[in-house]
Amino acid sequence: QISNINMLTQIGGIPEGIIQQLGAFCGFRSTVFEVEVVAEIEGQQRTFSSMLHRVSAKDVRILYFQWK
Incomplete structure (x- = not known):
């Protein structure tokens, strides 16, 4: 379960710059x-x-x- 965008770094293979850009499009609140x-x-x-x-x-x- 991913509760915030920074947890994507634990998956590996996703560049940090991409993760930061995804933060503008992803929400983690129900x-x-x-x-x-x-x-x-x-x-x-x-x-x-x-x-x-x-x-x-x-x-x-x-x-x-x-x-x-």
Whole structure:
């Protein structure tokens, strides 16, 4: 598992200059998350599933929302 661009140096065979250039195009933070929520209202329970895309810290978009 690679968690940052500098870990590519451990693979070998990739020139350091190329690794630095790749850093401008590679991201190592997750932007898509699956969320599962169990809600209970007046004794009835339902499980909901959603896929979210984090565009920025203040912009999270719902890709889908459904109940299971």
